[in-house]
Amino acid sequence: MIADVRHHLSVAALYGRLSVQRALEYPFSLLSICLGLGFNYVWIGVALKVLVDRFQPLSGWTFSQLAFLYGLSLMSRGVMSILSFQSRQIDRFVTRGEFDLMLLRPLEIAFHFSCNRINVVGLVHLGIGMGYFLYGARLSGFVWTPLHVAEVLLVIAGGTLIYWSYLTLISSIAFWTMRSQPLVDASMELMARGTFYPLTVYPWPLQALLTFVLPLGFIGFYPACDFLGQSANTSLPLDVALWTPVVGIAMLALALAVFAAGLRRYESAGS
Numbered sequence: 001m002i003a004d005v006r007h008h009l010s011v012a013a014l015y016g017r018l019s020v021q022r023a024l025e026y027p028f029s030l031l032s033i034c035l036g037l038g039f040n041y042v043w044i045g046v047a048l049k050v051l052v053d054r055f056q057p058l059s060g061w062t063f064s065q066l067a068f069l070y071g072l073s074l075m076s077r078g079v080m081s082i083l084s085f086q087s088r089q090i091d092r093f094v095t096r097g098e099f100d101l102m103l104l105r106p107l108e109i110a111f112h113f114s115c116n117r118i119n120v121v122g123l124v125h126l127g128i129g130m131g132y133f134l135y136g137a138r139l140s141g142f143v144w145t146p147l148h149v150a151e152v153l154l155v156i157a158g159g160t161l162i163y164w165s166y167l168t169l170i171s172s173i174a175f176w177t178m179r180s181q182p183l184v185d186a187s188m189e190l191m192a193r194g195t196f197y198p199l200t201v202y203p204w205p206l207q208a209l210l211t212f213v214l215p216l217g218f219i220g221f222y223p224a225c226d227f228l229g230q231s232a233n234t235s236l237p238l239d240v241a242l243w244t245p246v247v248g249i250a251m252l253a254l255a256l257a258v259f260a261a262g263l264r265r266y267e268s269a270g271s
Contacts, residue, residue, distance in 0.1 A: 011107065012115040019118035034124050041128045044196075045070070059200040064139035065228055066198075071133025072152070073195040073220030076159025078126025080167075083160075085119035087167045088184045090262075091174035097268045109263065110256055114164070140228055148227065154245050159219035161248030165255035166191065166214065172255075175262025195219045200231070215251065218244045 023030050045067065052063040061069070086093070093099050093113070102112045142148070170187045174180035194216035199207045210217045223244055225232040 008107070008111055012111075015115050016118040020120055023120040030120065033121055037121065037124045038128060041074070041124075045132065059198045061198050061230065062140070064136050065224070065230065066136070067132045068136025068140050068142065068228060069198065069220050069224040070196050071129045071131065071136055072155065072224055073159065074125055074129030075133060076129075076156050076163055076219050077195070078122050078124075078129050079156060079160045080163040081119050081122030081125050083118065083122075084114040084164050085122060086117055087114065087164055088171050088188070089181075090168070090171035091178065091180045091184075094174045094266065095178060099263070099266055100268050103263075103266075110259055142227055151223075151227075154242070155219075155223040158244030158246070158248035161245070161252045162215060162219050163191070165248070165251035166216065168255040169251075169258055172258050172262045175265050190214070191216060195221070198230075215247050218247045 048058075048066055048070075049063045052058055052061075052066065058066060080087075099109075099113075102109055102116070105112060136142070137144070167184065167187070171180050171184050173183060194210045194214070199210055199217050199221045202210075207217070211222075222232055224230065
């Protein structure tokens with residue numbers, strides 16, 4: 001068991017080194033992507049600050065609290081993007097027959113698919129997310145205690161699982177339809193709306209959707225409410241920091257089951 005885990009970790013580390021080397025072969029392209037992505041996230045923050053300062057808090061959330069929520073969600077997205085960006089590209093693997101080689105190798109297929117390419121650009125998501133989170137934590141009264149640090153780490157881990165599972169579930173439709181990218185793109189937009197802003201700005205039916213059907217609210221909104229003492233309009237038992245990894249594990253189990261069912265329908269690429 002331990003030897004098997006060590007073997008898989010060594011394979012993941014090897015793929016990581018290869019991905020970094022591949023990215024550095026085109027340094028100017030990498031730099032332009034990182035700068036463009038960074039500018040986009042900074043611009044979103046500037047727009048939110050202008051909106052809140054010029055008009056009023058967004059559903060009772062000040063800019064520092066919004067920055068806390070935004071950063072918390074963005075860190076989970078960053079970790080997911082680094083480790084498994086290809087979870088949103090299953091239709092490419094299906095139409096090009098790229099699962100053929102993975103199925104022949106002596107590795108667990110879901111693990112192999114998830115770690116076969118490390119996305120260096122995801123570090124931009126993670127770094128900017130940390131910046132927003134630390135800024136928001138300093139100004140919104142977040143108390144740094146060992147318990148809160150552990151809870152934040154649990155939320156990031158759980159949020160990463162929810163992100164990965166959500167994209168894998170949507171993208172796995174390609175096993176049945178051959179194409180899923182348009183639906184994945186639309187789902188990415190919903191994911192941004194459901195994780196970067198307070199759910200209380202939306203009507204109750206949409207809040208319920210993003211809580212009980214597509215539980216994206218557990219990535220950032222509900223943990224941020226718990227940490228900052230904000231009202232979530234939904235009463236949940238126990239600590240929300242414990243709910244996020246639990247929801248993440250449940251989503252992971254569902255995503256792996258759908259992924260495995262899709263693989264049984266996989267027929268390689270035709271000529």
